[in-house]
Amino acid sequence: MEIIGYVFVIIAFARLLAEGFERLGYPGFLGEITAGMILSAILIDMPRDQMALLAELGLFFLMISAGLEVTPEELHYAGKRTLPLYILTYGVMFLVTIPFTGWIISSDNIISAAILSTASAPIVLRLKRFFGSDFLHVALSYAVISEIFGLFLVYMVIRFHESPGDYGPILSSVLKDLVFVGTLLYINYLLGIKQKVRIIRFLRRLRSDEAVFGLFMVFSTSLAFISEEIGMHFSIGGFLAGLMMHSDLVGTKQYDRLTTIVSGVTYGIFAPIFFAWRGLNFETELSLVVIEFFAIIYTVRLALSALAVRKEGIPTSLVRGAGIASFGVLGLLMGEIGFVSGVLSEHMYAMASLASVLGIFASATLGRAVNHHQKKRASSAA
Template sequence: MAADTAVSAAEHAQHLLLGLFLIFAAAKVMAEVFERLRQPAVIGEILAGVLIGPYVLGWVEPSEITHTLSEIGVILLLFSVGLETKPASIIKVGKTATIVAVLGVVLPFAAGWGLMELYGATNIEGMFVGTAMVATSVGITARVLGGMGMLGATSSRIILGAAVIDDILGLLVLAVVASMAAGSTDFVKIGTTAGLSLGFVAVVALLLAPMLTRHVPRLGAGVRISHAAFAASIVLCLGLAAAASYIGVAAIIGAFLAGMAIAEVSEDNHELHSQIRGVTEFMVPFFLVGIGMQLNLTIFNDMNVVWMAVWVTLIAVVTKVVGCGLGAWSLGLRGAAQVGVGMVPRGEVGIVVAQIGLGMGVISESLFGVVLFMAIATTLIAPPFLRPLFARTGAAD
């Protein structure tokens, strides 16, 4: 019996290592191909997941381990983005970011709900689709802008700030819709979640960041472990990601705020930035390939589902571009377009909303597939437009 268990464990380890190899290698090969085509590498990495996933070549099956690596990958990605973003730069664009976030929630939700009504879906189905269209996956946009060295641009800071607000608003919308689907609406719980979410962001941005800026430089003298700054940064990243998750905010927001909290301290620490970049380059492909692996192409055997997916995706793109673009109109047409397109990707956030609806039994498998297609399609659509829109923009305009 012990021998059989040992053999089973060895085979599991072999399959795991082979899967990790295939994911990482496919991601980097496709990234290279798309870079040579002058397209963002992120598209190639997502399409790598579609190719090697269970619905095309079937080389790798999504599992709990690949999901965990995906979660760690996007947490580290948003942490590294936070390292390039000083709290003061976000506060400066706070008013515009708030307007962008609100319009980027109201318009997609109303349009998604209305479209489902036209298709004859139930009220709850319409609201779940609308909620999935509210989400913004800033990880994809951040990956593209970071690769272009454009995270310091005004429109980039607005996108990042709006994404934080967008996550909180989306969380509240999801809480209301999920409560209605369950048969009641717990306003006390929703209000508590809202208060905790806003309080968490305020404490990190306004209190923790200045405190770390003052005191962290003094800590190095008494620490004997190697790469202490890197270790402390990862501890802070994981700690705030976990805290955000417990409060009810997405873990990636906690990771982003952790990076932002030490942005001032780490600005001149090139070794820390290099170490974070190395870990991020290793982990992020698991996040991007993981998105691609979830796209079930078999749902498109039904032309009604195909057309619904096309309409949902089209409206998801237009409502974010128009809503968020109007919110950033003070930047001019080009700046408004940058913000609008930057807020388009739904990525893993939209997928999570759809999974909740499916788990509660309030949306069908086909509607889940439609939302999944929309989440991945919007993630693929935005990057090719971001590059030309930011091509002639200064890094810190």
Template sequence: MEIIGYIFVIIAFARLLAEVFERVGYPGFLGEITAGMILSALLVEMPREQTSLLAELGLFFLMISAGLEVTPEELHYGGKKTLPLYVVTYLVMLLVTLPFTGWRLNSDALIVASIISTASAPVVLRLRRFFGGDFLHVALSYAVISEIMSLFIVYVMVRLHEKPGSYLPVFETVLKDAIFIGILLYLNYVIGIRHKVMIIRFLRRLKSDEAVFGLFMVFSTSLAFISEEIGLHFSIGGFMAGLMMHSDMVGTKQYDRLTTIVSGVTYGIFAPIFFAWRGLNFETELSFVVVEFFVVVYSVRLLLSSVMVRHGSVPTSLARGAGIASFGVLGLLVGEIGFVSGVLSQHAYAIASLASVLGVFTSATLGRVINHYRYRAGEPLD
């Protein structure tokens, strides 16, 4: 009952602040993070292990929801454009990070560069009205690719830290990860051609939405377990499960049934816990160097992203750049994994954490400014 009471307080307060933030034009998850920061000073006796487990489930469901947002074809189409963009962004962010890590190309620099190269899918969705055309798929693909790569990089650093000087285990892990993802995408392609009708007919025979959800959870947790066993983060398995369960594979009706339940469970229960938990564990240091790091990093990244994805007017290019340069809450998790595992120093963890939160706020604010500018100029806002 004690943990239930704490969870009730977290969900209630997180959802309250999420509603407040939504009403003033910001993504709700920023309110949930803020709620966690406030509650960190109040819930000092909260059982942390149980809450951490629920937060992990929150990440799992968020990655499933992200997978359900795109199809493999959209990810492939967007990936052809965003993978080169991510490589360029990561290399530039690595160069920008080096002065703040003593000009040493170590795990601090590599992990921090991966954190500040990510994009926030919720901010991308909020800015989509300004993108124009089909850029939303490109921006979402970038968010997915950048988040997966940040998790991959921190796990590689952890394995190198566990066995210094031994690169064979890391190579084996990378090979297993590539084979695992390749097999899933191949199966998705083959099943979609040969057995799609059979799957749709089978799901139609199920009498309840809960049965569809239950089968999907068995499938997604199985992939999550395999993903964790071969060296990937378990949430990658959840994302792959969501990616494979697109409407073309399971039918529009079953897809709608599934997304309705997943969305309710995710954003009604587990996502608030995950975001609030990130706020509860938020650690940074208020110094000129930390603020300087964010100002330099965000300015360079916004300019780089806006130039590389420019289209039409300056406001549209800035909106696209802000969506790509929106950092992401997953960076807080990556930083925490690196810090706890001993591959990320406290200073690097602090600057990366502050950059992640301020980046989301700044991109969301820039979206509001662009919205106001276009409204004053009489441009259609879709």
């Protein structure tokens, strides 16, 4: 009952602030993070291990939802544009962090660059009406690729830290990861060609939405378990499960049934806990150096992104760039994993964490400013 009480308080307060942020024109998850920051000073005796488990479930469901947003074909098509952009962004962020680590290249730079190169899928969806339908899949693809590669880089650094000089197990683990992902995508391709009709007919025979959801949860948790066992983050297995359950494979009706339940469970229960938990564990420091760090990082990244995805008109190019340069909550998780594992210093963890949160606010604010400007111009023209 103690756990249930804490869960109730966190969800209720997180959703209350989320509604307030939505009314101000910001994504609700920013309110949920803020709720966590406020509650961190109040819920001092909270059972952290149990709440951490619920937050992990929140991440799992969020990655499933991200996978359901795109199809393998869209990810493949958009990845041709976004993967080079991600590599370029990561390289630039790596170089920009060097002056802040005393001109010494270390794991701090590798992980900080991974954190600072991510994009926020919720911000991308919030700004999608400025993008055009053709660019939405590109922006979502960047968000997905940046999150997966960011987690992968963090775990690679941790493995090198745990077994310095012994590269055999690390190469073996990377090979397992590639085989696992490649096999799943190939199976998905074969099923889409030969077994699609049978799968749709089978799912149609199921009488309830709960049965469809139950089968999907068995499938997604199995992939999550396998991905964790071979050295990947368990959430990547959840993302791959969502990626494979696209409407072309399971049928539009079954896809709608599935996404409705997953969305309700994710954003009604587990996502508020996950975002609030990130706020509860938020670590930062306020100083001139931290503000300078964020100002440089965001300016460089916004300019780079806007130039890379530019379209006619400065406002559209800026909003597209803001969508790509929206950082992301998953960056807070990467920083926490790196800090706890001893491969990210407390100073860089604090600076990268604050940059992630401020970057989300900055991109959302830029989108609101452009929206206000366009409305003002439209009313003047009328």
